[in-house]
Amino acid sequence: MASIEIHRPHRLSPAEAHAVIDHVATRMREKFQVETKWQSDRTLSFQRPGITGTITLEPNEIHVSAQLGMLFSPLKGMIEQEIRRKLDEHFS
Template sequence: MPSIDIRRPHQLSSAEAHAVIDKVAARMREKFDVQTQWQNEALTFQRPGINGKIAINSDEIHVSAQLGMLLSPLKSMIEQEIRRKLDEHFG
């Protein structure tokens, strides 16, 4: 299964980073019908064809995901969109 692994440095407080990820998660739920759940310092997400997590560390955001076969051809487009959103929110 193809995977995505992106790390982005940030300088936000934990509370600020959580707020940003909550905002992103709400948009994911609305736009892509993704189920999300916080587990400690990581937001897990899943829907048919993809599952992963967004982990908040003190100095970086780490997005990891596994893509199913149907989404495999879209891997580069999905990675590009994740990077764009990380730049937008954690620039």
């Protein structure tokens, strides 16, 4: 099982960062059939067969943690690159 851990600083207000994560979660559900659920005001969990993880909002940082099953482990580099690209797009 492969894992992905990404920390990215941001300058958004908590409400703005929450709205961005809501938007990203909608896209994840539409594009990848991922189930998402807010666990608290600052942690969104996501899952689908072969992938589980969380997106956690800190005051000045976003943290993405994902665990990839055997099917997705060979795609770790590509998945991580796409996550980083989306974080750059929304939080830079």
